[in-house]
Amino acid sequence: MKTYKYLYKAILILLLLSSYLTHSQIRPSEFFKRQWLDLDSDASLCCNSLDETLDDFSFNWDYNYNTAFNNLALLEQAKLDEIESWYRKQYNLIQDEIEKQLDTPFNSYDQAKKAFFSDIEGKNITRNTPVLLSKYKKLYNPGRNKNRKYLKELKHLQLREIEIRAGNRNNSQFPYLQAKGVSLKEITSLSKLSELKYDLENAFGNQKSRNHEYVYIIEKLDYLGSDFDKEMLNLKNKFYKSFDKWDQLGLMQFLLNYEHYKDILRPPYSTPDELVEFQYSDMATEPVIEEYAKNNRGGGVSLFDPRYPEINRYLYQNNFCGGYIDLMAWEADKQAALDGYIDDVPTHRIIASNLIQELNITNQNQIEWLNSYTYKNDLNNLSNFMQNYRVNGIVPAEVINFAKEVVKAILNGAEVDYEERIINGLTGKDKCIYDKLKKLSLFKSTIKTFENNDNYNLTIINGNCTNTSTACTDGGDINHGNVKIIMEIVSGNFPLEYAATLLHEGIHAEIFKYVDEHEKGIDPNRRENLLYHYFEQKKIQKPNLVNTAAQHQHMADKYVKPIAEAIRKLDNNQYPLEYYMGFGWDGLRSYGFDGYFNNGNWVNLNKDQSTEYYRKQKIVNDNTNLKGNECR
């Protein structure tokens, strides 16, 4: 029981204590005593002056306007009571707060205010200008792209106009290019062309005028200049001065709160009804900046702007003092400028664009190559080559295939002989030997192929043969007119053997071509000997060996001497022909039966002579000039 007594006592004491503390905490401030408890009577202020009872401005800002509200309530009371001393005190306190905010001491309130206003508007400019810059860049960039497109299409029309004026109405070199969605091949008259040209020129002019403005607005937005800063400061001061001295104090404390609020939150910034009189305190707003940039930008107006002749009337007026404006002269200036722009559009890019579409090229490296200025001559040659074969706007499939091979090959450093339709991918010494064969017309004269050749393409490259030979000829794509010679050997110390191998494979290529032509209806009697071997081999041979055997036996009969003669010529006729016969027999020795035909005369060939050929071939190989300076 004793314990309970102590407990009750303790609880009672605690209750009393807490009641006292709570009461003391809710005691009203001096301001509220006066405001709500009507303590403003003289009796209640017996001992303190009014400014001593009224709280000072608070500068404890939060993420809202509560502090500003409270300060305004204090200000309202001071204004009612006309407490000048309080006013002056807050005036100084605001200066202190600005100094604190800007971390700079000021000699006077006005100086602090000016710096504060300047700081506010500087921040406004920094905050609002990027939005406008982004807006105008978004307007300018698509506009610029549109104009590039218009110019490109005007260039297309320029090229088509040249064609039509030259009489080419139905066989455009650039059928895949378009103007206003119309394919160039569909433009067959100058009237149709003019119609499209007129629309494009107008669209270009309008866009050019707008782009001109955008460029200079962007330029101004990039640097608005000190005049704008001054103008904003003046406007801010004007706004400040539009209030009486009490409200100016209210504005200043609001601005301190507002800047804090803006630092934390994002626009749009709302202003509560109680502070509505200060809501337009920001001067450098987006509309103000935009209007200023528009009105104060440089650059005047574009030549393509309809206002241009009036603004620049001194250029077009009839006489020094005035007179009518010569609009035709303005039109002529516009046309000259437009022609200049069109001329600046690189023609090679236009040609490349057509080729990429016509050849259906999707490989990125090939596209880059076609667009590269460095290879514009190759590009022109390819386009002109295709045009030579184009009839009624259509290029034959084998020419398209050749052109595709050309793009692939040139990208790998190959050379193209459009006349002979030969792609040469050989390099260094190998290429040197091929060039010599070509220079002496030996390739052509020996195999008599790919001359007057309109349907077949030959590609010569370095590579590996599936069948472990020194070289091979791939006729797998002959249906598309393509034959490929793959050289696995390099010329090295045996340049003449290399040349003989090139000729050997060239003959295979020619036979592939002949067989394909034969299947398409060419007279088979042109290769009587080949057919003879083909049919004889077919009687006794497995199918997979007929072709190889027939071709090689045909070569053994017909080409041994021509190859030997070509190699002798390539070696500057250093030795008699018999020294070069071994080169002719290379690859054919096992097919040499007992002789061959030489211009219709049967030449006996026995194995002893063949052995002699080996010996003589070695002498030629050891002493040929092609091993020295002629081909390095």
Next chain:
Amino acid sequence: MIILISKEMNVDNRIFKILFFTLLSSFYYSCRVDNSIEKENTYQVLSLLTNEFTANSKKIIFKIPPPPDGSKSKHKLSIKDSLLLYKQFYEETIKQKVIALKPKMFGIDKKHPFKEVCNINQKFLNSFFNLKDSKKINLNKINLNKKDSLIYYSDSYKKMRTKGFDKIDICLNFSRINFDRDYKEAIVIVGLSYGKLDGFSAIYFLEKKKGNWYIKCEKELSIS
């Protein structure tokens, strides 16, 4: 993981072990069977093609004499020609050849037009063109009909001016072989050379009938 699950489930350990090892061995065995079927068929095809080009008398390249001057393609072989052919055939038949094989079946690096020639299923052909990796050949598993010598084509031959044809008679180079699911059809590319400038390559479509592979159709790709 299965062991852990079994522990969790408190299954009888012995029953579980038997089940586990049965499953494991059947899985392993099924893989092995599949692998060995492919191997078996691979070497059947390689043996067929090697013999096709080398061993049988019919597959020797016959040298036909040129037609006499002025004759047309109606020219027939003379008795002398026939005798020479027979002599050649005899010499070729009794000669023991050295056949060199490239050590690896090469991967396919480009597509070849073949569908229109043999009317092959495009999907099957595409899966052939997708065989990019090379695979080693075991010479001991190739059955030669004749007592020719089978060797690997050495890299050193490749660097020789003669391409090694003074030491070998024939060189064969096989691509990877694509089989259908039932091992009834196959596609392969073969490169064949009789000399440094005397050979060809072709693509072959094979069919298996009554346990034997046959060439159904072919297309020549290149010639040397």
